[in-house]
Amino acid sequence: MQISPLLLPEMIEAIDQTITANAEEVTALDQEIGDGDHVYNLQRGIDALKKQEEALSQLDWVDAWQKIGMTLMSKIGGASGSLYGTFFVTMSKAARDQQMDLSVFADALSEGVESIKKRGRADVGEKTMLDVLAPVAECLKQAAADNAALPELLNKINQVAEQGVESTRDMVATKGRASFLGERTKGHIDAGAKTAQLMIAAVVSVIEK
Ligand code: ADP
Ligand code: MG
Ligand code: MG
Numbered sequence: 001m002q003i004s005p006l007l008l009p010e011m012i013e014a015i016d017q018t019i020t021a022n023a024e025e026v027t028a029l030d031q032e033i034g035d036g037d038h039v040y041n042l043q044r045g046i047d048a049l050k051k052q053e054e055a056l057s058q059l060d061w062v063d064a065w066q067k068i069g070m071t072l073m074s075k076i077g078g079a080s081g082s083l084y085g086t087f088f089v090t091m092s093k094a095a096r097d098q099q100m101d102l103s104v105f106a107d108a109l110s111e112g113v114e115s116i117k118k119r120g121r122a123d124v125g126e127k128t129m130l131d132v133l134a135p136v137a138e139c140l141k142q143a144a145a146d147n148a149a150l151p152e153l154l155n156k157i158n159q160v161a162e163q164g165v166e167s168t169r170d171m172v173a174t175k176g177r178a179s180f181l182g183e184r185t186k187g188h189i190d191a192g193a194k195t196a197q198l199m200i201a202a203v204v205s206v207i208e209k
Contacts (some may be wrong), residue, residue: 005064007206009053014202016046022198030191033178038191041078041079046073060098064109065092078191079176083116090115103144109137120175127171127178127185129192135198154204161197168193187191 019026023039030038049072051054056064065088073085082158094111098104113133117123125135139160144151166189173185 018198018202032196033185045076086113086119106140106144113137127173127177129196132196165197178187
């Protein structure tokens with residue numbers, strides 16, 4: 001894959017910008033059915049990654065993902081820290097000793113998603129970040145199998161991620177803090193699904209440039 005970790009600083013900055021720009025909206029979502037700290041949690045992780053971005057850009061993807069995962073695990077409190085931490089560490093393990101290309105990346109992403117399912121004891125349909133991450137991983141696997149062209153793939157990723165966010169609206173949360181509210185979570189988008197989509201769109205926008 002010609003998409004190099006040299007793009008990591010730009011990706012991290014783009015993620016920082018979109019989370020900051022949408023902070024109020026996302027916090028409101030997490031206040032409705034969670035404890036309102038999701039943006040704060042993510043920003044702790046993003047700030048830590050910003051301090052490492054030059055170092056990260058000099059690594060290969062496998063080492064960069066490992067370092068990102070360890071940083072997120074130690075810097076983010078809340079469910080999202082250990083879930084995203086596990087996600088990146090697992091991606092790193094899955095791609096180790098392989099020649100990076102779309103298919104290796106797609107497989108690593110799928111394994112990362114599986115690790116979130118395991119760690120969170122959750123699956124698609126439970127109103128979490130998985131409702132965005134899992135369909136996006138599936139989309140990449142399909143694209144790798146079909147040898148899809150990059151511009152179309154990036155559009156598709158954005159589309160699938162947005163659909164994933166919207167799909168959480170009518171779900172009843174059965175995992176995380178939102179599950180305490182049960183049926184009352186219906187009608188609200190999940191904050192973690194929303195930020196997953198925003199971060200994916202940020203990464204896509206850097207690759208599109
Ligand atoms: P906390 O819920 O501990 O305050 P955050 O607010 O940072 O942590 O993150 C909440 C988000 O994490 C939720 O919106 C949801 O998307 C995701 N989440 C919570 N629990 C799980 C789980 N068991 N599996 C997958 N994702 C989860
Ligand atoms: Mg929270
Ligand atoms: Mg919390």
